[in-house]
Amino acid sequence: MSKFAMYGKFTAHPGKGDELAKILLEAAEQSKDFDGCELYIINTAEEDPDTIWVTELWRDVESHDASLRQEGAGELIRRARPLIAGVQPIKLRPLGGKGFDRSN
């Protein structure tokens, strides 16, 4: 069973980055209770406040997939959708390092 990581790039419509970031921070709040979610950090790109990057780390890809079916996810997606011009996920195989295990 391998860990799964993802950088989720969200491009907001012009001027809508702040509002989108707030909704994603709500999603991050929910993620704290998700089984298998190890990291879910919301960032804005230094060069462009309308580009939001979500840093995700999961125990396995199954935990990630299950999270998308959780109660509450649908409602947040519905609120976020009108703010979003594009989404581009970068899927990753995490190998190790600081923060890879909760103990280090």
Add this chain to the structure above:
Amino acid sequence: MSKFAMYGKFTAHPGKGDELAKILLEAAEQSKDFDGCELYIINTAEEDPDTIWVTELWRDVESHDASLRQEGAGELIRRARPLIAGVQPIKLRPLGGKGFDRSN
């Protein structure tokens, strides 16, 4: 004082991704002792083993900058350089979420 985050994208020369990832894992091992380093995770892109992404989170940008001047960093950079075709950093302003603070 704001936290600082970065995704570092390293493109290895064809077939050199594994070797580069090993050197970056050594850098990650060093980073465990760096003051202000909160995350330093090495990943390969799911679609391309010659693309390595480093997920970094720092207490502040000064801690990040100081780490590049640490003893040992120069030696790793010297070993990694011949393997690297390109580097592209994505600089981020982290806002919050799971893993943003060590306590959650």
